[in-house]
Amino acid sequence: MPDVARKILWPALGAGAMLAALSTAPARADEPSAELLARGKYVATAGDCIACHTRPGGQPFAGGLSITTPMGDIISTNITPDPDHGIGKYTLQDFEKSVRHGVRRDGSRLYPAMPYVSYSGMTDDDVTALYTWFMHDVKPVAETPPATSLNFPANLRITMAIWNLVAGESEPETGDAATFDKLRRGKYLAHALEHCGTCHTPRNVMLSEKTDSYLAGASLLGWYAPDITSSKTTGIGDWSEDDLVAYLRTGHVDGLSQAAGPMGEVIEHSSSHLTDEDLHALAAYILQVPAKEDDGEHPARARAGQALDTPDIRSGELTRIDNLNPMDGKGVYDANCASCHGDNGAGTGDHYVPSLFHNAVVGSGHPDNLIMTVLEGVNRTANGVHAYMPGFDGKSDVQRLSNAEIAAVVNYVTATFGNGDHGVTAEQVGAQRVQTPKTP
Amino acid sequence: MPSEQDLSADVVIVGSGVAGSSIANELVRAGISVIVLEAGPRVDRQHFVENFRNLENKPSYQGPFPSVPWALHPPNQITPNDYLHTTGPDAEAYQQVYLRMMGGTTWHWAGCAWRYLPSDFELKTRYGQGRDWALKYDDLEPFYYQAEVMMGVCGPDPAREDLGSPRRQPYPMEALPISYAAQQFRKLISEKTPYRVVHEPQARNTRPYDNRPTCEGHNNCMPICPIGAMYNGSYSVYHAEAAGARFVPNAVVYKIERDSANKRVTAVHYYDPDKGSHRVTGKYFVIAAHCIETAKLLLVSADEQSPDGIANSSGHVGRNMMDHTGVQVTFISGDKALWPGRGPLETNVIDNFRDGSWRNERGAYLVHMVDDNQVDLATALAISKGYVGRELEEQIRYLASHTVRLFSHNEGLADPENRLTLSSTHKDMLGIPHPEVYYKLPEYTVKSCEHTRGLFRELIGLMHGTDEQWTPGYFPQDHPAGSTIMGTDPKDSVVDGFCRTHDHENLFIASSSVFSSVGTGNITLTVAALALRVADTLKKELSHA
Numbered sequence: 001m002p003d004v005a006r007k008i009l010w011p012a013l014g015a016g017a018m019l020a021a022l023s024t025a026p027a028r029a030d031e032p033s034a035e036l037l038a039r040g041k042y043v044a045t046a047g048d049c050i051a052c053h054t055r056p057g058g059q060p061f062a063g064g065l066s067i068t069t070p071m072g073d074i075i076s077t078n079i080t081p082d083p084d085h086g087i088g089k090y091t092l093q094d095f096e097k098s099v100r101h102g103v104r105r106d107g108s109r110l111y112p113a114m115p116y117v118s119y120s121g122m123t124d125d126d127v128t129a130l131y132t133w134f135m136h137d138v139k140p141v142a143e144t145p146p147a148t149s150l151n152f153p154a155n156l157r158i159t160m161a162i163w164n165l166v167a168g169e170s171e172p173e174t175g176d177a178a179t180f181d182k183l184r185r186g187k188y189l190a191h192a193l194e195h196c197g198t199c200h201t202p203r204n205v206m207l208s209e210k211t212d213s214y215l216a217g218a219s220l221l222g223w224y225a226p227d228i229t230s231s232k233t234t235g236i237g238d239w240s241e242d243d244l245v246a247y248l249r250t251g252h253v254d255g256l257s258q259a260a261g262p263m264g265e266v267i268e269h270s271s272s273h274l275t276d277e278d279l280h281a282l283a284a285y286i287l288q289v290p291a292k293e294d295d296g297e298h299p300a301r302a303r304a305g306q307a308l309d310t311p312d313i314r315s316g317e318l319t320r321i322d323n324l325n326p327m328d329g330k331g332v333y334d335a336n337c338a339s340c341h342g343d344n345g346a347g348t349g350d351h352y353v354p355s356l357f358h359n360a361v362v363g364s365g366h367p368d369n370l371i372m373t374v375l376e377g378v379n380r381t382a383n384g385v386h387a388y389m390p391g392f393d394g395k396s397d398v399q400r401l402s403n404a405e406i407a408a409v410v411n412y413v414t415a416t417f418g419n420g421d422h423g424v425t426a427e428q429v430g431a432q433r434v435q436t437p438k439t440p
Numbered sequence: 441m442p443s444e445q446d447l448s449a450d451v452v453i454v455g456s457g458v459a460g461s462s463i464a465n466e467l468v469r470a471g472i473s474v475i476v477l478e479a480g481p482r483v484d485r486q487h488f489v490e491n492f493r494n495l496e497n498k499p500s501y502q503g504p505f506p507s508v509p510w511a512l513h514p515p516n517q518i519t520p521n522d523y524l525h526t527t528g529p530d531a532e533a534y535q536q537v538y539l540r541m542m543g544g545t546t547w548h549w550a551g552c553a554w555r556y557l558p559s560d561f562e563l564k565t566r567y568g569q570g571r572d573w574a575l576k577y578d579d580l581e582p583f584y585y586q587a588e589v590m591m592g593v594c595g596p597d598p599a600r601e602d603l604g605s606p607r608r609q610p611y612p613m614e615a616l617p618i619s620y621a622a623q624q625f626r627k628l629i630s631e632k633t634p635y636r637v638v639h640e641p642q643a644r645n646t647r648p649y650d651n652r653p654t655c656e657g658h659n660n661c662m663p664i665c666p667i668g669a670m671y672n673g674s675y676s677v678y679h680a681e682a683a684g685a686r687f688v689p690n691a692v693v694y695k696i697e698r699d700s701a702n703k704r705v706t707a708v709h710y711y712d713p714d715k716g717s718h719r720v721t722g723k724y725f726v727i728a729a730h731c732i733e734t735a736k737l738l739l740v741s742a743d744e745q746s747p748d749g750i751a752n753s754s755g756h757v758g759r760n761m762m763d764h765t766g767v768q769v770t771f772i773s774g775d776k777a778l779w780p781g782r783g784p785l786e787t788n789v790i791d792n793f794r795d796g797s798w799r800n801e802r803g804a805y806l807v808h809m810v811d812d813n814q815v816d817l818a819t820a821l822a823i824s825k826g827y828v829g830r831e832l833e834e835q836i837r838y839l840a841s842h843t844v845r846l847f848s849h850n851e852g853l854a855d856p857e858n859r860l861t862l863s864s865t866h867k868d869m870l871g872i873p874h875p876e877v878y879y880k881l882p883e884y885t886v887k888s889c890e891h892t893r894g895l896f897r898e899l900i901g902l903m904h905g906t907d908e909q910w911t912p913g914y915f916p917q918d919h920p921a922g923s924t925i926m927g928t929d930p931k932d933s934v935v936d937g938f939c940r941t942h943d944h945e946n947l948f949i950a951s952s953s954v955f956s957s958v959g960t961g962n963i964t965l966t967v968a969a970l971a972l973r974v975a976d977t978l979k980k981e982l983s984h985a
Binding site for chain 1: 480481482483484485486487488489490491493494495503504505506507508539541647648650651652653654656658666667668674675678679682690
């Protein structure tokens, strides 16, 4: 993958770039109002800063999470108000420049893993509230995560300046974002705060989001952030506003879909904490995003499949305890999936365990998320419910499945409950397996 | 297979069940090198789940686990079999089952994770019966908690339901929700009897824990939890392996080598399935091979230096065999339907008879109301009553929803006459003799069982029960104990209070075989706590070495 970045960015280097020198003024030390702090905290939650700026098991906002990109691994920074290790010396202007324009206090450019292209749409008021909350309420942590070392030429931060020229920024929204009407508020949430497009919009050769394919779906670290446009087949055009609100609040809608992986984290850390009004605004806006394409040749992702009628998928053979032979798809399903999802695929009566038919992950044309779910499992807490499914990768204590077994069971599941056998191969599973986090 | 010279570690452990694997995990994380030798093979949950689905006789705990010929285990419970030979007046009551494979017998336990009562460790002092342990409850308390955290034990809030074993910390997880059948049973007991039903502490997840899911109540903890919600030794194997411990499967240890003074163990020898012999050296050795196999190994290793077997200067290796030999009855309640079989198998216990002044003459016991699916039994009963067609279906429904199953754990007592020896007639494919056990139920336990029968009859009457089916004689509980008994006097015991053998300073035993009395609670948590205490001792000694 580094080759791609090299090819893309090398020609751009010749263009040169200028960084504007901005004057700064020290921040005032007035005691901020409770309203301002609450708003700042809410903006931080809606912007999901914690997702990237906290490593697993680490202190909140102290950075250290490794984010895999086509250019190499980017390690998130400490954004606690510690003066030496974090952003304690940042003025509001410094902060604004980094959040909205991707320029650090020392003048260097941030890597575009930081979604400042999205955050550039934030209102002045929200940036101020966010800054105030970080400085006032976030606990300073005196530790510096390891430095990011990328492949040439992306390792030259000057390259990022050029990238930024091409990527462009949004005009900031103006006025009081709390008073926007529903769709304007929804758009503001989707673009400037939740930055949905960062994952769900495919990127062009310059790794910028393709503006003509907003939210049309893109690959991400082994997962696939699906089409969430209003397409009725590949997208979520058949979801109601209430469906989408329920999904963003709980991560699960009976008979439609459930979140795992990165989207599970978004729901856990961010969207489940939004107000009802904001969730409806966000949902209403997302549901009117134009479909990129609507081929209509297959059923909608979440409408595919049905319960298997009185299946008997047992092998019929009793084997000795030292039998470690790989199982076929049906066998893997019977021994590892059927206990919870049912031999008929219907899940549990209370829907804690979802059905596999009428399930957007199974019905998708992209089996990526089903493969990743089998590998990594589900671990999402939202709205007071801890949804958990064990993973079946090489770290599993429940059962360690081979690439061939996972390919076989994924093909069995999509053929039986979804939109057909996608012919997933062991090699494909192996390629996705390397994307799963390493054992700590 | 590495050459023999490669097989050496600070600590060599025989057996990969809850005891051996948890010691391995503790030691390797303290920077101590560990080799674990397991007689049975490496295994996979999915094949057991599939075996269980294919099995006709679902209640057969050993059914999904057909053994390998080089590490036989008993093929079934209660009935005489070709591996564990039992003799004596109560031979059938000692037909125990266990598993020889990576992770050990907890692959098919029911997750009951009782702490013993303080009095269980002082039976002789308090009641003049049996023996005292060479340690007290308080010595074990921190290790009980460590074991509960390791296994993931759920249990009741001690402020609301005190189970009699003092705790410094709450259970790692909240108690299980109570099933419908259990609610009905609890209501009856509390309203119509002076007794009480308590939440059984369970090594079973009531929330996602240790990268395993929440229990869904599949009701087949035995023979196999199909989703990994219940603890078994394989998790400790995986944790230990992830930290660098080395597990060697299919390594059947048959000889324990000592120095010329016969004071220190220098190596153990094992056969691979082709009977190739391998020698493994170390600084310390732990035998953690289950009560029956541990005693068998010590006896099999007899040689000129120790003609009666290793660690056996007292002659007590293989003696004092105990169990929770109990009583079992099923009947059809004449009251409201209970619908048993939803939720884990064993969650409700009458604990009023776990301790009392009467323990000076009869053994303690606890009673399980077993919450298992009764369709098999109901079907057999309905057919035996001559029902056919639609009526048969209705009867099965009625009987399955009204069946009550009760069984008890009755306290055994250390009696040297109850003895494990090596079979003189049966040997396995490697030439190692099968184990043989003489068993006569101690009078102390007989009296306890009589008392239990009285209680069962009282409960049957209260529930207007019919169609009583008593298990003939006594019911083995697969909780064997005592074969390398603990004590302070090397003349009548095998290990000291730290589970170190009196005879060999670097040989430890981690198993229910060291129990001096057997109390009433299921033995596994105490086995794990003792094992973790052995690990603690070894860590201290090796860090000072």
